[in-house]
Amino acid sequence: MNEKFMKEKPVFPLIMSMATPMVISMLVNSLYNIVDSFFVAKIGEDAITALSLVYPVQNLVNALAIGFGVGLNAVIAFHLGAGEKEAADTAATHGFLFSILHGIIAAAVSIPIMRPFLKMFTQSENVISLGVRYSTIVFSFSIVIMISLAYEKIFQAVGRMNASMAGLMTGCIVNIILDPLLIFGIGPFPKMGIDGAALATGIGQVSTLLLYVVLYAVKKPSVTINRKYLKRNKAIDRKLYFVGIPAAINLALPSLLVSSLNAMLASFSQIYVVVLGVYYKLQTFLYLPANGIVQGMRPIIGYNYGAAEHKRVKKIYDITLVLTAGIMLFGTVLCLALPHKLIGMFTDNPETIDAGKKALRIISAGFVVSSISVTSSGALEGLGKGVESLIISLCRYAVIIIPTAFVLTRIFGADGVWNAFWIAEAVSSVISAVVYKKAVGNKLNSRRAENDF
Template identity: 25%
Template sequence: MSDTAAQEAKYKKMVETPIPKLVVSLAVPTIISMMVTSIYNMADTFFVGQIGTSATGAVGVVFSLMAIIQAIGFTLGMGSGNYISRLLGQRDHERAQQVASTGFVTALIVGAVVAVLGLIFIDPLVRMLGATETILPHARAYAQYILIGAPYMAASFVLNNILRFQGNAIYAMVGLTAGGVLNIILDPIFIFGLGMGTGGAALATIISQFVSFLILFYNCQGKGGGIKVRFTSFKPCWSIYKEILRGGLPSFYRQGLASISTICLNLGAGPFGDAAIAAMSIVGKVFMFAFSILLGFGQGFQPVCGFNYGAQRYDRVLRAFWFCVKVGVILLAVLAVGGVIFAPQLVELFRKGDAEVVAIGVVAMRWQAVVFPLSAWVTMCNMLLQAIGKGTKASILAMARQGIFFLPLILVLPHTIGLLGVQISQPIADVCTFLLAVPLTVSVLRELKQQMYLQPGYDPETETMSPAEETAK
């Protein structure tokens, strides 16, 4: 099949396949990718947890550094991907290839700058991230390897999103899953077999991430009718960066604030001992795994949303949004019940026999589980706003959970109500974010519905475009 024929087939698939079938087909590979990524993040915590409480705390401390690298990758990746999906909906393949290549090369450059600066100032860096004197040696050993891998780790997030937003989630899944499985295999070998301790976990991570990077780059060479990432197509101009930033800044705010909030969480938990830092790190990893399922499902929605918005199929955008909200709420409600019931067992999985860590972690996990279903609405709203280019609203919502609401709470509550303040700051922030997301998104949903009504060929009885109009388009 020629490139043109493959691209046309991809277009028809994205604008004609029934919404539930299309979203699920794109979501399943992404869910697998997100779960594997979360599993190997938890694998580091699990294996390092065998070394000691301070080592477990170190993984939580350095996680905020990884969040910074992710922020770079997601900003350029989500921004490029959102723009690409709209361009493909408009059938502008040449521009889409320029956007993809520009986002990729820029991630390599920015990641290299972070790596150099981080390695030069590594001790001040890990202290700033919240390392105590007992955690510092473990955190330094872990961070130095993560910084070495920063350029291609950031670029991998871009490649992953470029594939996803074209509707090629299966190719993204292959790259991420291969790296994740390799990480789980290498962790015990490097940590215990080679006696590298905490540093071994980080070395296993960057080797695995490099393998993922190579596979993802190979898969970004026109597979499945997709566009090609080429160094020769790198076009660093403002018109491209403006659109990348419009779609990507919400991810930057979200991921950047995740890093800052983790630092503040570690600093807030620090006065209550290494057990508190370790416990909150464990709870964060468990919920990240649970949330990755929703995130993967939502990421199956984003290319459908962006592609059909670019093709002016607003009826399909709305149907996809409400389908994902319903599925997301049910999914998180089930996981929340499991979190409340099995909280002790989940925390003990990482620090068995450490009664203090378990006691602190169980309380935090149950509070978080109670409000967990609200995240379904917030996440889908954020993805909708980001995919259709509503950058300002998407940015406000992205900053809300771990910035606007969480940061004041974690800075104030531990000083006023002690350890409980550390444990309930995030759940309270989640409730506030939900209340903000409702008015922000309802106005956009009304706007989309009005645009749908004005489309030629709109059928008010079925709330879809007529087949005749669809054929004409």
């Protein structure tokens, strides 16, 4: 496949052609998150609480996979744009091997820590038991997650977004179908409760990996995984982790944030912990599609940066920002107009619904302005500027929001947490604009991008 279309095709149709498959797959993934939680909620409120408490560690494992994948994507796209095919093949091969290693480590570490981790947030033995059962099964598939993400990012780096979309959609659809069958024991399937939800997730991930293997074998991408590229290459490995580590930390920061906010909210009522968990399920309908646009943008902006097409780099960023802001505006309207309906999908408890309505209306005030941070962070990752991207995420998920929430809860109670969200997004957007301009603006005048990677 000739990747030169990434610097020759008009920018807007190029972004749409690359992003649309990812937005569709992210929407299906969002639907899975909602459906999965919907069925788990039918088991009982303890089950959805357990799911909410497991989320930070589950997100951490996913962050390691996706974050390293972002580094893999950026390095491959950069070298392809610079015409360095062998370097791109070496990056793909080393990245694949490292992904296997990451999966083994993630499973070995995450499974044993779950019981003590859950005890930090609840004294309910039932919630702890449900959380341990769910997490043990889910984390057993960690190596599958890591390998799947390596394939996904390799396909994306060469512009094969449809292959990536097919893999993601297959896993989500299999999961959605199996969820009610395994949770409630429909037909010949055993009634497994929360264990069934975890197993459905794992089988969905295996389905994604199997499809990627078939697609890779049937039509190999222009970048290949081959043992002849396994020879040691410190420069390539450094680049993979130079972008991958900050990207992984970026994605892991919500785990720190959710754990911190759960600790604050639990001191008021378990209802607020449930509301926070439900919010994070609902917000995937906005941030995952927005992330789909950013995923479509990353290989394009990285390729053009490597090819020194600096005017196109700026145009790619601007168009992505407008598209992302449009999605966020839609989410704001939805949360203001139908908060009770959204929360009501996960609980029948009137107190939880009332608390959730108020939370959604307050939090949504920061949606549109967050598009600046989302776009800037994703663009910087695509340009190989992982540290600068990390600065933006630290502001959004730790440095501003956690202290703000701590102070505001002393004044406004649980509502202080919800207000901390929009305050953090507003401040972070200003910082993001400054960081992006400083990190990238001056570089776009240079004739060769290679020296900056």
